[in-house]
Amino acid sequence: MPRYLPYLLLLPATVFLIIFFLYPFTQVAIESVTSNGEWSLANFQKATSHWKFGEAFKNTMLLAALVVPIQLVMSLTMATVVQKLQKGRSAILYIFAIPLGISDLAAGLIWLSIFEQSGFLNSMLVGLGLIEQPILYLSYQSPWIILFAIVLAEVWRATAIMMVIIVAGLGLIPREYGEAAEVFGATRWQRFYKVTLPMLRPSLQTALILRVILAFEVFAVVIALGGTQMPVLMSETFNWQFNLQDRGVAAAYAMVILAVSVLFTLIILRALHVPKEART
């Protein structure tokens, strides 16, 4: 094998990343700290001084804080169930993973068709005689219902991606550890908590980083269900770029999302640190 072959094989992906990721990224980064051709933080000042910034930041964090833990618990449960199955394991896995194949906007629209005033939920409740008139759920008067609907849609849509990673991670844990613990009289819960979870760290790390970053970028589901009533960082980025036509401020928003993502990635890496000796 020629020595340069690995580099040659890496080349297409590298070129792709440079052209479609690194180059635009650098441009956005530069754009965020320049205004009228001079270095300045005016874009950040303009972004943060707008009355919606605080709300968008709060909503994004709140959504991530609600969605990710629910998804973590659910995906761990789902993965463990799948793992234990003797029959029909892949069938269940596929069924769990179906929402993954649906685009986030489509997922948002599906849940919108449920929660709308003329949606499925209302027609069902009216049909059952539980309510007389369709109720307006997704209204500016009830932001908590909008938030709830978004959390529901996000959990439905994106739990499977964590589950898939965790299923793969569970498959990598040698059975002997669990069996050894059983011999020493560990209960099921103890085996899960003391053996499986620590051994799962690398997979959990990946799953959490991926999921948390995606949570900070939440956009289409929020737009579909909340319109402009539930601003998040990403929707404000879009708004500044396309409706308010201020690319500098949009770039500043993008940098804020990046900063938050990097910060949380570091926190997760640190919290779920896998010692070098323990890596397989």
Added chain:
Amino acid sequence: MTSFKTFLGAVSGLALTFGAVSAQAEVLFWSTQAQPVEETQKMRDEVVAGFEPGVDYQAPETGPWLTRAQAELSAGSGAVGILGGLHGDLTAVRGGLSDLGDIDISAIPADLAAFGKLETDQQKYIPWMQATFLMVANKKALDYLPEGADLNALSYDQLIEWSRAMAEGEGSPKFGFPAGPKGLKHRFFQGFLLPSYSGSTVTEFRSAEAEEAWGKFRDLWQYTNPASTNYNFMQEQLVNDEVWLTFDHIARISEAFNSRPDDFVAFPVPSGPKGRGFMTVVAGMGVPETAPDKDEAKALIEYMLKPETQIATLRATNFYPVVAVDLPEDVPASVKASGPAIEAMTSAEDALPVLLPMGMGDLNGQFNQVYVDTFEQIVLAGRDIRPTLEQQAEALRALMNQAEAPCWLPDAPSQGACPVN
């Protein structure tokens, strides 16, 4: 094998030739208007189809529209032949529009044609079509019309009273307002509510009269369907009976008349202490400096101004002609309904015409956002009117200074940027 190769070669050669021919001949009409799919299709099949060299009519959203227009202009070459858009859209690219002074526009009223100069001494765009906003009521709503109120001379107080009576009589609010993400709420504040009370869109933004106007709107909001923050095109809620009384752009209420011609009435917008403020919307066509074939683009503009094309455009988009035409008998029900209402509104004694924002360039979106932010804070978030106006007036003043935009009607002409008192 060889014959197969020859065949392939011939086919690709043919394809190349055809590709080249069509690329040369078709004019790309890049437009922010007629965005709903049905309207885009009508524009293609019934309006531009008659232009011999062929037209590729594309109606992207405003953001992507501007991005491509600016990209082509800064690249110095492009495929777009005609840029179609609202006055404000075209203002954002005025630096790249070529002079259309050699197109005969004597059929267009001079004051309308003057918009197309975009504050330069060249004819940057040619007016294409125009529209305004009206009130619409389901005939069932007329039972609740306050005593003594004249539909053609309604006041804001009567509108509030009417909406209140309906909300109480029907058990739920029947007034609807296009406050959704794509609704034209900002136009209502800029062109109707604020001018009617303060006689101004910009200068008197934080005046006591403006404060009163927002207070009135807050009163009206109590009797407004709370789902209004999801309403974009009011025709949908009119047709499904969710709303009985509303305000919107005539192109956004036309479906109601066309699908149920006997059930609705159109009438002029209400008036306030300073008059009956109403805004006229002008769309135009410009030719970018980078157009592949400017002569053909100009020929297409001339084609678009023919009376029969203008009538076809009216049928497709519900925007009115900019040249004098004789409307045929079989115009859509929406045109029959809006025509007299527009006439009554524009010729009313207290008529107060308001122009679309001018000279804001690419700050147009942020200008609109000031009014939307004010609405969201005062009406949706329930904040106090005075401090909100003070804070938004700062933002407005900064924008006006940045754009260096002089005042437009109904504000008094200014030297330099339009002041915010």
